[in-house]
Amino acid sequence: MGSFSIWHWLIVLVIVLLVFGRGKIPELMGDMAKGIKSFKKGMADDDDDTRTVEHRSDETVSPSKEKAGKS
Template identity: 40%
Template sequence: MSSNDCWRGCMSLGPWQVFLVLLIIMVLFGAGKLPQVMGDLGRGLKNLKRELKDGKLMSTEDEPHH
């Protein structure tokens, strides 16, 4: 088994992990702010995907070396 296979297997999210993360978010922010927090998270992910698609984010290989 390669380290990449272990990483993929160890980092997969199951239903219990998702439930636990949502529960922690609800405790931290309260149920009233949950829709706002999830909306902000969704907008952030959408912007990240769009910028990656457009190639606006520079990779570390493109950075000039000093």
């Protein structure tokens, strides 16, 4: 009862083809592939734009300079 027979899969395939049509499924897969590629490109661009700030331990900020910067 847990697994489907070949007839179940054939009926599901026929229903999917009737609902979406033969040309629509490859078009949907192509759009999905374009979306994945643009997502990966966006993630790579974010990694390139990330900058780190190096702090030196010999620099100190006095309280008077801190208040002057907030004004």
